[in-house]
Amino acid sequence: MMTDLMxxxxxxxxxxxxxxxxxxxxxxxVAKTKAWFAGRRGPPLLQPYRDIFKLFRKxxxxxxxxxxxxxxxxxxxxxxxxxxTLIIPLGGMESPLTFQGDLILFAYLWGLSRFFTMTAALDTxxxxxxxxxxxxxxxxxxxxxALLLGLLALAREAGSFSMSDVLSxxxxxxxxxxxxxxxxxxxxxxxxxxxxxSRIPVDDPNTHLELTMIHEVMVxxxxxxxxxxxxxxxxxxxxxxxxxxVRIVCPIRSGGFWEGGAALVIGLAxxxxxxxxxxxxxxxxxxxxxxxxxxxxxxxxGFGVILTLAAGS
Amino acid sequence: xxLFLLCLGLWALGGxxxxxxxxxxxxxxxxxxxxxxxxxLVAAAKVLVTGGGAVYRAGWQMPGAEIHLALDxxxxxxxxxxxxxxxxxxxxxxxxxxxxENRQIGQVIFFFHLLAISMCVVVAAKNAVLFxxxxxxxxxxxxxxxxxxxRETGVxxxxxxxxxxTHLGTAFIVLLFAWMGSAAGSFDFDRWQGISRxxxxxASAWFILALxxxxxxxxxxxxxxxxxxxxxxAPSHVSAVMSGVMIKTGIxxxxxxxxVIGPPPAWWGLTLLLIGLTSGVLGVLFALAQHDIKRLxxxxxxxxxxxxxxxLGGGLLGMSYGMETAAxxxxxxxxxxxxxxxxxxxxxxxGAGSVLHATGTRDIEKLGGLLKKMPLTGTTFLIGAAAxxxxxxxxxxxxxxxxxxxxxxxALGSAAGGAxxxxxxxxxxxxxxxxxxxxxKVFGVVFLGEPRGPTGAHATPFSMATPxxxxxxACVLIGVFPAAACRGWATAVLLSAGVVSxxxxxxxxxxxxxxxxxxxxxxxxxxxxxLIAIVRRWMLAGRPAGQTVxxxxxxxxxxxxxxxxxxxxxxxxxxxxQAILQPQEHRRPPAGYFPKEASYESHTGDLxxxxxxxxxxxxxxxxxxKLQWVQQGRVQTYLLYVFVTLAAILSFQAFR
Numbered sequence: 016m017m018t019d020l021m022x023x024x025x026x027x028x029x030x031x032x033x034x035x036x037x038x039x040x041x042x043x044x045v046a047k048t049k050a051w052f053a054g055r056r057g058p059p060l061l062q063p064y065r066d067i068f069k070l071f072r073k074x075x076x077x078x079x080x081x082x083x084x085x086x087x088x089x090x091x092x093x094x095x096x097x098x099x100t101l102i103i104p105l106g107g108m109e110s111p112l113t114f115q116g117d118l119i120l121f122a123y124l125w126g127l128s129r130f131f132t133m134t135a136a137l138d139t140x141x142x143x144x145x146x147x148x149x150x151x152x153x154x155x156x157x158x159x160x161a162l163l164l165g166l167l168a169l170a171r172e173a174g175s176f177s178m179s180d181v182l183s184x185x186x187x188x189x190x191x192x193x194x195x196x197x198x199x200x201x202x203x204x205x206x207x208x209x210x211x212x213s214r215i216p217v218d219d220p221n222t223h224l225e226l227t228m229i230h231e232v233m234v235x236x237x238x239x240x241x242x243x244x245x246x247x248x249x250x251x252x253x254x255x256x257x258x259x260x261v262r263i264v265c266p267i268r269s270g271g272f273w274e275g276g277a278a279l280v281i282g283l284a285x286x287x288x289x290x291x292x293x294x295x296x297x298x299x300x301x302x303x304x305x306x307x308x309x310x311x312x313x314x315x316x317g318f319g320v321i322l323t324l325a326a327g328s
Numbered sequence: 329x330x331l332f333l334l335c336l337g338l339w340a341l342g343g344x345x346x347x348x349x350x351x352x353x354x355x356x357x358x359x360x361x362x363x364x365x366x367x368x369l370v371a372a373a374k375v376l377v378t379g380g381g382a383v384y385r386a387g388w389q390m391p392g393a394e395i396h397l398a399l400d401x402x403x404x405x406x407x408x409x410x411x412x413x414x415x416x417x418x419x420x421x422x423x424x425x426x427x428x429e430n431r432q433i434g435q436v437i438f439f440f441h442l443l444a445i446s447m448c449v450v451v452a453a454k455n456a457v458l459f460x461x462x463x464x465x466x467x468x469x470x471x472x473x474x475x476x477x478x479r480e481t482g483v484x485x486x487x488x489x490x491x492x493x494t495h496l497g498t499a500f501i502v503l504l505f506a507w508m509g510s511a512a513g514s515f516d517f518d519r520w521q522g523i524s525r526x527x528x529x530x531a532s533a534w535f536i537l538a539l540x541x542x543x544x545x546x547x548x549x550x551x552x553x554x555x556x557x558x559x560x561x562a563p564s565h566v567s568a569v570m571s572g573v574m575i576k577t578g579i580x581x582x583x584x585x586x587x588v589i590g591p592p593p594a595w596w597g598l599t600l601l602l603i604g605l606t607s608g609v610l611g612v613l614f615a616l617a618q619h620d621i622k623r624l625x626x627x628x629x630x631x632x633x634x635x636x637x638x639x640l641g642g643g644l645l646g647m648s649y650g651m652e653t654a655a656x657x658x659x660x661x662x663x664x665x666x667x668x669x670x671x672x673x674x675x676x677x678x679g680a681g682s683v684l685h686a687t688g689t690r691d692i693e694k695l696g697g698l699l700k701k702m703p704l705t706g707t708t709f710l711i712g713a714a715a716x717x718x719x720x721x722x723x724x725x726x727x728x729x730x731x732x733x734x735x736x737x738x739a740l741g742s743a744a745g746g747a748x749x750x751x752x753x754x755x756x757x758x759x760x761x762x763x764x765x766x767x768x769k770v771f772g773v774v775f776l777g778e779p780r781g782p783t784g785a786h787a788t789p790f791s792m793a794t795p796x797x798x799x800x801x802a803c804v805l806i807g808v809f810p811a812a813a814c815r816g817w818a819t820a821v822l823l824s825a826g827v828v829s830x831x832x833x834x835x836x837x838x839x840x841x842x843x844x845x846x847x848x849x850x851x852x853x854x855x856x857x858x859l860i861a862i863v864r865r866w867m868l869a870g871r872p873a874g875q876t877v878x879x880x881x882x883x884x885x886x887x888x889x890x891x892x893x894x895x896x897x898x899x900x901x902x903x904x905x906q907a908i909l910q911p912q913e914h915r916r917p918p919a920g921y922f923p924k925e926a927s928y929e930s931h932t933g934d935l936x937x938x939x940x941x942x943x944x945x946x947x948x949x950x951x952x953x954k955l956q957w958v959q960q961g962r963v964q965t966y967l968l969y970v971f972v973t974l975a976a977i978l979s980f981q982a983f984r
Binding site for chain 1: 755
């Protein structure tokens with residue numbers, strides 16, 4: 016029992032180290048892709064590491080309106096994102112923590128992170144941040160059912176509802192039988208992925224036009240190590256949700272942690288390029304259209320479930 | 329059983345002591361309440377640990393009735409939140425009522441203790457007549473508590489609505505008990521066990537009667553209409569108990585009848601699931617639209633009763649499909665949610681009461697920045713808010729997690745359950761997202777930012793702070809140690825409800841194992857949060873941390889009135905769900921080149937009140953007016969009516 020626990024602890028630390036080391040490069044790839052489309056040279060690939068490092072070394076300025084919650088927000092959202100990575104299997108067959116039902120925890124950890132980001136935003140008493148929090152709340156409560164229904168469809172196909180089983184056991188076989196359902200779920204997850212990571216067409220991570228912002232406007236008042244935690248946390252979130260998507264689309268698995276991890280990173284890099292392409296070729300949707308897009312992803316997940324129901328009877 | 333009777337006795341003494349009208353009596357009464365609750369909790373814990381029951385029987389002259397009290401695990405698991413929350417609310421009331429007239433305080437204490445005793449008797453009664461008597465005492469004592477400020481029109485209206493709603497429900501229960509009693513030939517619950525074997529075709533009719541009768545008390549949509557009226561009108565500690573535990577007696581009654589009747593067919597589970605989804609989604613949607621904090625919390629009770637019904641529905645589906653593991657998860661989740669909801673909703677109502685006590689308003693649009701003035705109330709309210717939103721690492725997540733697992737198991741095990749499970753999972757996710765949006769709104773607007781009006785606020789008195797701290801601690805403990813929190817009771821309660829037949833069943837092991845794993849993950853999350861918080865503090869140590877105004881995109885002179893309000897926060901939701909919420913808006917937009925005044929108001933009335941009950945009662949009134957000629961206003965005539973009716977009944981009996 017003791018050695019089991021030690022093994023698990025070692026796996027957890029290895030997983031966290033891997034995620035923390037790799038995740039900041041992904042926003043770098045996105046930025047590079049966008050720069051290439053715009054005909055610019057763009058910041059170096061490793062710029063996000065430098066930004067985070069720089070922010071971590073700074074002091075901070077706090078609004079007199081804020082309370083301890085404003086300081087707790089980034090800590091909770093970063094911890095929740097990092098905890099969620101424990102449920103995703105990186106390279107090997109199993110993630111460090113896996114049990115029947117872990118994918119529910121996976122979905123709810125993002126809820127936890129969001130709750131505290133939104134309260135921290137309201138803590139400043141700024142109308143802009145309130146606006147961002149309100150929009151985030153409205154859009155995420157539509158994205159969440161899409162995510163859970165999609166996971167249900169995958170769980171039905173895999174015959175298990177632990178994330179490791181869903182993403183490891185026989186996804187190749189499932190692709191050969193249930194390809195239509197998987198395509199629908201993948202499309203739904205792409206929308207969820209873009210929403211959760213505040214990307215175009217739902218949100219624009221680059222704009223500083225207050226009226227159009229969602230996520231960026233909620234963190235306007237944060238600075239120093241707090242902002243570093245937020246930036247790092249969103250990179251980790253990009254990694255975790257991206258890994259889910261990548262492992263569904265490329266179900267090739269290898270036995271080892273490092274080979275699998277390397278394959279995953281290549282997949283994530285490709286996903287980052289895709290995000291860059293989407294951001295360069297699409298405009299942000301009007302706010303009133305976003306719920307329609309999210310409803311679409313919900314419906315896609317729902318159809319995915321229905322297909323698996325029809326096939327599984 | 330002696331302990332339980334002693335507990336009731338202490339509560340009764342405390343209630344009578346309150347009537348003495350002495351200044352020190354509230355403290356004495358609540359001391360009696362706490363001592364009584366402690367004894368009762370020991371009695372309940374003993375039943376859960378041993379799995380056995382304790383019985384007290386005594387004769388009674390009433391026909392068909394017997395004083396038959398027994399604690400089995402199902403009674404005990406409901407008794408625990410009832411006693412815990414009532415005792416804490418009693419402590420809270422010492423500070424909360426301070427400043428009112430002695431006569432009023434005495435009234436509140438007396439009826440509050442009566443309410444607590446009647447709830448205990450309701451869950452322990454094993455005789456239908458005794459049950460109904462306690463049920464009625466519970467309804468009336470809570471009615472008098474709601475009517476405390478009966479000089480206000482709103483309160484009178486609320487009390488009236490509550491009285492009508494609860495008695496309509498009771499009418500169905502009387503019918504149900506009379507029918508089952510005459511079928512079984514006894515009014516003793518023990519004699520009803522497995523009654524559907526002798527009367528298979530009646531079981532479903534009884535189920536529907538129970539669903540309506542107990543659903544009116546529990547607050548199933550659309551029978552919930554009294555909740556958003558009565559909870560804001562009552563004193564806050566009474567709202568806490570009414571919303572936290574009194575409405576759960578409806579759930580208890582439903583569970584008791586369902587387990588007594590016998591094995592459930594699938595459509596019972598589907599019906600409960602449908603009711604749960606409707607109550608959950610509509611409850612939280614209407615909560616979002618409210619700006620009165622206690623009214624908002626009342627709508628959240630509808631939502632949480634919905635979640636409990638979803639869990640029970642899943643449990644019944646699991647039983648009828650023969651999937652024991654799914655059933656175990658559904659039942660355990662529903663029952664744990666009963667306890668959890670008592671904890672966090674009690675906490676939230678007490679927090680709302682402290683805010684009301686300190687500022688004198690329930691309108692959240694007038695509040696703001698209270699976390700600084702009331703740190704303890706604010707912090708505990710935040711814990712309650714995160715818990716009710718179902719977020720890890722708090723207790724709300726654990727029970728919702730179990731219910732989710734139930735439906736995942738149903739979906740994986742059978743195609744028939746798959747569609748229902750998909751609806752339940754999507755519904756639960758939507759409810760969770762909306763609930764967390766709603767509580768971000770409440771907490772953010774009331775406790776964060778700057779005060780929106782000139783309301784003063786004082787710190788919370790000690791007697792009000794202690795119960796809130798205790799409830800918050802319970803929410804955290806159950807959330808961080810879910811496996812330990814469920815170990816004690818799950819087996820005993822599921823055995824006594826007939827969900828499993830064997831204490832060593834594999835399904836129970838699966839439940840324990842899953843909880844253990846969830847515990848490990850949540851532990852990792854908590855450890856990580858503490859670690860990151862320490863790292864952050866260490867990094868900031870010795871660095872300059874300046875203080876300034878909120879940046880506000882460069883605007884340096886923001887005023888509190890420029891903050892986002894609750895109304896603006898929910899605007900996207902109001903747009904999205906306009907068809908359901910149907911808000912009434914009054915706008916006066918700015919006009920002219922130099923606009924002076926502008927205003928905007930929106931109200932969201934209850935859908936069921938406006939569309940269902942309003943027209944229905946209007947019609948009934950119209951019909952009743954046609955019968956007005958019967959009402960002569962002379963006592964002699966009414967005596968004649970009584971005589972004629974009696975004669976008719978007797979002659980009917982004679983001719984039969």
